[in-house]
Amino acid sequence: MSTDVDTAPAVGDSERRRRTRERLMDAAFDVFAEAGVHTASVEAICERAGFSRGAFYSNFESKEELFFALSDREVDKTLARATDIAREVFPASAPNGEDVAEVVRTMIQFVRGEANWHRIVAEYRLLAMRSGDVATRYLDFTRRLNERVGDMLETITLGAGLRFVGDIRLISRTLIALSSAITEEQMLGGQSTDGRETEGDPLDFEAIVAYVHLVTEPAID
Numbered sequence: 001m002s003t004d005v006d007t008a009p010a011v012g013d014s015e016r017r018r019r020t021r022e023r024l025m026d027a028a029f030d031v032f033a034e035a036g037v038h039t040a041s042v043e044a045i046c047e048r049a050g051f052s053r054g055a056f057y058s059n060f061e062s063k064e065e066l067f068f069a070l071s072d073r074e075v076d077k078t079l080a081r082a083t084d085i086a087r088e089v090f091p092a093s094a095p096n097g098e099d100v101a102e103v104v105r106t107m108i109q110f111v112r113g114e115a116n117w118h119r120i121v122a123e124y125r126l127l128a129m130r131s132g133d134v135a136t137r138y139l140d141f142t143r144r145l146n147e148r149v150g151d152m153l154e155t156i157t158l159g160a161g162l163r164f165v166g167d168i169r170l171i172s173r174t175l176i177a178l179s180s181a182i183t184e185e186q187m188l189g190g191q192s193t194d195g196r197e198t199e200g201d202p203l204d205f206e207a208i209v210a211y212v213h214l215v216t217e218p219a220i221d
Contacts, residue, residue: 017059020051020055020059021059021060021069023049023050023051024045024046024049024051024055024056024059024060024066025066025069025070025073026049027045027046027048027049028040028045028049028063028066028067028070029070029074029116029117029120030048031044031045031048032067032070032120032123033116033117033119033120036123037063037067037120037123037124037127038123038127040063041063042056042063045063045066064134064137067120067124068137068141071121071141074117075144075145075148078114078117079148079149079152082152083152083155083156086156087156115183115187118180118183118184118187119187122184124138125138145176146169146172146173146176147169147172149172149175149176150168150169150171150172153168153171153172153175154168157216157219158219161218161219162216162217162218162219163216163217163218163219164215164216165215165216165217166215171215174211175208175211175212178207178208178211179208182207182208
């Protein structure tokens, strides 16, 4: 049975609003993954979250606005986890080629595990191709994603005694595109997206490792 946000436990308005938004985004993630962004309805999201349409529209103007709020949240979580993974894998001493390859392998396995998110973003990219309004917001999302991935990459490599050679934004964009293309191809081919080794993984892995080696060098003070 749906409940309006006004029936939530007596907490501060800002905290109540934050919890409501989080529950709506959690529900939207599941519904988008199951039904698709275009097909998913506000009603289905509200039903999954246990809220009324009034609660939805008091927090988001539209399904599209919810999607972009969800996008920002998922990017935050993914980049934070990817950074932690890289720091865990890199040795305390100066890394060598094998260390860099291991970090790339670990992070690729983590990203491949986000299959539902890949499906959601891929569908929204198609919607953006058909709508100028959606395209404007989608391009802004990809620009911000590229900037944040670039910042993450610089933080990781500097902490490991490495630095990128060239424009970090271009490098970031290339790595995002390469990783996304490989993941989508494996999903279409029915390969595992949970990090397990599958046929085709070695070449995909080597392609990204080779690119990382081309664009990094030891940092020298």
